[in-house]
């Protein structure tokens with residue numbers, strides 16, 4: 001089958017890229033799970049924006065400081081400068097953000113921020129944004145959405161990407177403009193594995209939390225795009241920069257996914273206590289430093305969690321701003337307005353990834369990477385809270401613009417390569433998945449070891 005642009009992943013980055021690509025290009029978007037099951041839907045706290053020009057230096061400095069000044073300053077500047085236009089665009093798609101009584105945007109604050117500059121929609125900002133993007137994409141006549149279809153590899157020769165190989169299943173659903181279409185009508189064959197020829201391929205496969213026992217990410221997000229990049233010798237960056245979130249709900253019952261207690265709860269006044277219900281740290285430290293403090297305290301106390309006290313926010317603020325978190329605590333047997341809840345650090349975000357330039361181009365021709373899968377250096381060693389949705393969409397938009405600007409006669413084609421692909425190595429799904437997991441984890445370990453050696 002042939003398409004102009006193949007996008008793997010339908011979180012905010014994949015969807016935003018699709019919306020910004022030219023309407024005369026045929027686009028195929030794959031999703032390993034259903035259309036709503038991605039981390040973009042889980043984002044709670046909000047999205048940073050440049051409040052006004054006077055906040056630029058301070059926002060820039062907060063991002064650099066949280067990233068231990070290992071960030072690429074040019075990417076940070078692009079992200080901040082693009083934030084207002086992105087916000088207007090999202091509002092145009094119908095996304096709604098909290099407002100003050102006079103109609104102006106209400107800004108919240110999270111750890112590492114020296115000011116209130118985060119727009120939010122209750123504690124379900126990611127769902128609010130991504131569901132509107134999805135709605136808009138569903139209206140596009142040039143886009144086909146394919147659920148429960150996994151990209152198992154990219155197709156490349158001489159460092160140029162010519163598309164990818166997809167695994168379909170009984171659950172695969174294909175739709176165009178909300179109408180379900182048969183695989184044959186969509187141009188697919190009847191085989192489980194199919195090669196898709198594409199002029200451009202965009203990897204938007206999200207994070208790597210599924211590789212960890214305790215993570216806030218969906219379990220199916222296992223760094224597939226990254227594994228493909230490793231296999232094809234595509235350049236990576238900051239591969240061992242993995243963010244642990246200091247506060248996720250602690251449960252003795254092993255949960256499927258660790259439930260996040262958003263940083264903005266602390267931004268609005270929640271406190272952390274040790275086993276004696278005494279404060280032990282500054283709750284607004286950047287994530288990596290606070291995680292270290294929490295872990296130190298747990299080791300000192302011999303406990304498996306610390307306590308978070310949301311009572312300082314008051315019942316009204318809790319119910320209006322954080323209804324989702326309050327409901328989860330209630331489900332777990334805690335009344336967040338009346339008592340402390342147990343919290344523990346868990347894997348949360350991946351700062352590293354496939355190395356990309358300012359337009360999200362990878363080191364391989366005709367291949368782009370966006371969102372959490374990509375690394376353009378914006379976050380440095382540690383992401384500042386609520387910079388991820390923003391970064392994902394800003395640089396997905398830039399990828400779309402770069403693709404749109406590419407002259408037709410510069411696009412390399414290779415139908416012969418597509419025809420002669422051997423599907424043998426992809427037939428055993430479990431073995432392939434295990435190989436991909438090992439590839440990514442080994443690469444992270446290798447980078448850790450190199451860093452340790454450097455620091456000795």
Ligand SMILES: Cc1cc2nc3c(=O)[nH]c(=O)nc-3n(C[C@H](O)[C@H](O)[C@H](O)COP(=O)(O)OP(=O)(O)OC[C@H]3O[C@@H](n4cnc5c(N)ncnc54)[C@H](O)[C@@H]3O)c2cc1C
Pocket residue numbers: 008009010011012013014030031032033034037038039040041042043044045046047048125126149150151152204205206207216217218220221222224225260348349370371372373385386387388389390392
């Ligand atoms: C609990 C939680 C709270 C968060 N809160 C915030 C916040 O408040 N503010 C903020 O800025 N950021 C937040 N983040 C981070 C942010 O949500 C993510 O970094 C961002 O949404 C990533 O978007 P994405 O498009 O890269 O990936 P995702 O939204 O995760 O989408 C990945 C997509 O790739 C698909 N996929 C994966 N592998 C394959 C494959 N092999 N083939 C086909 N499809 C594949 C998946 O099915 C999915 O559709 C939070 C994250 C979590 C987990």
